[in-house]
Amino acid sequence: MILEQVLNGVMLGMVYALIAVGYSLVFGILKLLNMAHGSIYAFGAHMALFIVSMHFGLLPAFLFAILTTGIISVLMDRIILAPLRAKNAPNITALISVMGVSYIIQNMMMIIFDSTKKTFPKLFDFGNVTFLGVTLTSTQIAMFLIALAFLVLLTVVVNYTKVGLAMRASRENAKAANMMGIDVRRIVTFTFFISGMCAAVAGVLVSGYYQMVYSTMGTEAGLKGFSAAVLGGIGVLHGSVVGGIIIGVAEALAVTYLGGSFRSATAYIVLFIVLLIRPSGLFGKDNIVKV
Amino acid sequence: MQKKMLEVIDLHTNYGSIEALKGINLEVYEDEIVTLIGSNGAGKSTTLSSITGIVPSASGQILFEGTDITKMKASDITKLGIGVSPEGREVFGGLSVQENLKIGAYTRKDKKEIAESFEMVYDLFPRLAERKKQSAGTLSGGEQQMLAIGRALMSKPKLLLLDEPSMGLAPNLVDLIFELIVRINKAGTTILLIEQNANMALQIADRGYVLETGKVTLSDDAKVLQANDDVRKAYLGSAE
Numbered sequence: 291m292i293l294e295q296v297l298n299g300v301m302l303g304m305v306y307a308l309i310a311v312g313y314s315l316v317f318g319i320l321k322l323l324n325m326a327h328g329s330i331y332a333f334g335a336h337m338a339l340f341i342v343s344m345h346f347g348l349l350p351a352f353l354f355a356i357l358t359t360g361i362i363s364v365l366m367d368r369i370i371l372a373p374l375r376a377k378n379a380p381n382i383t384a385l386i387s388v389m390g391v392s393y394i395i396q397n398m399m400m401i402i403f404d405s406t407k408k409t410f411p412k413l414f415d416f417g418n419v420t421f422l423g424v425t426l427t428s429t430q431i432a433m434f435l436i437a438l439a440f441l442v443l444l445t446v447v448v449n450y451t452k453v454g455l456a457m458r459a460s461r462e463n464a465k466a467a468n469m470m471g472i473d474v475r476r477i478v479t480f481t482f483f484i485s486g487m488c489a490a491v492a493g494v495l496v497s498g499y500y501q502m503v504y505s506t507m508g509t510e511a512g513l514k515g516f517s518a519a520v521l522g523g524i525g526v527l528h529g530s531v532v533g534g535i536i537i538g539v540a541e542a543l544a545v546t547y548l549g550g551s552f553r554s555a556t557a558y559i560v561l562f563i564v565l566l567i568r569p570s571g572l573f574g575k576d577n578i579v580k581v
Numbered sequence: 582m583q584k585k586m587l588e589v590i591d592l593h594t595n596y597g598s599i600e601a602l603k604g605i606n607l608e609v610y611e612d613e614i615v616t617l618i619g620s621n622g623a624g625k626s627t628t629l630s631s632i633t634g635i636v637p638s639a640s641g642q643i644l645f646e647g648t649d650i651t652k653m654k655a656s657d658i659t660k661l662g663i664g665v666s667p668e669g670r671e672v673f674g675g676l677s678v679q680e681n682l683k684i685g686a687y688t689r690k691d692k693k694e695i696a697e698s699f700e701m702v703y704d705l706f707p708r709l710a711e712r713k714k715q716s717a718g719t720l721s722g723g724e725q726q727m728l729a730i731g732r733a734l735m736s737k738p739k740l741l742l743l744d745e746p747s748m749g750l751a752p753n754l755v756d757l758i759f760e761l762i763v764r765i766n767k768a769g770t771t772i773l774l775i776e777q778n779a780n781m782a783l784q785i786a787d788r789g790y791v792l793e794t795g796k797v798t799l800s801d802d803a804k805v806l807q808a809n810d811d812v813r814k815a816y817l818g819s820a821e
């Protein structure tokens with residue numbers, strides 16, 4: 291019973307990790323909490339729903355969601371955040387702006403897709419798999435594996451490619467990176483694109499899991515991903531992964547043993563406890579190599 | 582006469598309402614070591630940042646090998662062949678020595694040539710070769726300075742800009758760094774050297790410019806400047 295809940299938590303936690311990584315990537319380079327990330331995640335789910343409702347199938351839906359969500363994430367930076375940076379606006383201005391963007395995106399979705407809960411097809415439904423005496427659905431396993439694959443891909447990009455090296459250099463010292471001939475503006479754009487991509491993938495996976503899409507779905511997922519990022523030490527890639535899994539497992543256990551109404555509060559209770567012990571998160575700051 | 586490599590004409594640069602540069606004129610010829618000396622706040626670093634495109638200039642012109650680079654993006658200026666070791670070194674502390682050097686070669690494509698540059702830099706700074714995998718933040722000040730210069734060399738620059746490479750280093754290390762600068766120059770890289778350590782800079786330079794509150798007040802052969810009374814009093818210390 292306990293093992294079953296832990297595994298359920300790990301499955302969902304991997305998706306929280308993917309959301310968390312989106313926060314961490316942007317925070318790493320701009321020191322900005324992208325509070326629009328949840329809405330961007332919901333946007334991704336809606337884009338997939340749109341393609342699915344036209345009967346184009348799941349793969350095109352995934353690709354379309356990734357592309358459009360990446361683009362909306364980049365547009366937010368280019369139209370709103372980049373001009374603020376050019377004017378040396380204080381960080382709080384950018385923070386308020388992304389909160390505004392969050393509501394604008396949410397509102398647009400309400401207008402275009404209305405605010406009802408819409409059904410989303412169950413992803414990769416091939417029956418159940420029994421593992422260590424615990425039965426998991428193929429949907430859960432697929433969700434876990436796809437999220438994991440994207441996290442591995444991201445880790446490889448950040449740590450072993452030229453653009454990843456430029457990202458790490460820019461996050462550490464943007465001025466020096468610029469002096470070395472790195473176009474930091476383009477690196478920021480790229481970062482927003484992959485952050486949006488992560489949100490879209492997570493959005494589609496969670497929609498497939500709960501078989502549901504609605505315009506305000508990003509609020510809760512966004513907060514969980516955010517908690518996972520802070521829990522792991524925001525800006526630290528592997529910290530976000532660990533944070534996501536902890537939140538996922540804590541939530542699954544709380545729902546089972548304390549009741550469904552504890553679902554949302556659990557993430558915060560875990561977060562508070564960890565931050566009391568380690569204020570900069572599990573892997574935060576002068577500890578281990580960062581993103 | 583040697584070829585003119587860099588020409589700065591009546592350059593003005595402001596930070597908001599602060600006029601940091603009020604009409605700088607200077608020239609660097611191929612194969613020279615030219616030094617820019619002056620006290621703290623004179624505008625030396627700003628001159629360098631204007632050349633590299635990090636700080637936009639208000640008016641005036643910067644020509645590199647005849648190309649107007651005044652309004653160019655920093656990344657394009659690096660590609661043209663200007664490398665910089667900035668004030669305070671600014672190495673990427675969380676990245677390894679090797680990764681720092683790789684970033685120096687960021688604008689280059691040819692893998693074989695980049696490998697050659699790695700060899701050249703490790704040859705010049707054996708200490709960096711020994712610490713390839715070490716993160717740059719754990720290096721000593723002198724080693725970080727070597728890394729900053731090595732990183733600049735990785736872009737295979739025609740013109741190398743050095744901003745106070747001796748700052749904060751022990752005297753024996755300062756000597757070593759200056760020796761290496763001469764060696765880099767002999768190997769065919771033109772150098773614009775910014776220094777507060779005017780004495781050392783004038784010893785290795787061909788020519789020098791004296792900067793005061795955003796203006797060039799003197800320029801001459803390094804030997805002449807070394808002998809100049811005003812320069813001696815202001816920048817070389819009375820005991821020299």
Ligand SMILES: Nc1ncnc2c1ncn2[C@@H]1O[C@H](COP(=O)(O)OP(=O)(O)O)[C@@H](O)[C@H]1O
Nearest residue numbers: 596599601619620621622623624625626627628
């Ligand atoms: N980022 C900045 N913002 C505002 N003023 C600056 C900035 N950088 C330099 N200054 C000012 O510009 C002038 C020239 O500075 P700088 O070029 O750093 O001098 P130096 O390198 O010769 O010590 C100084 O008055 C300095 O205070």
Ligand SMILES: [Mg+2]
Nearest residue numbers: 625626627668
């Ligand atoms: Mg300076």
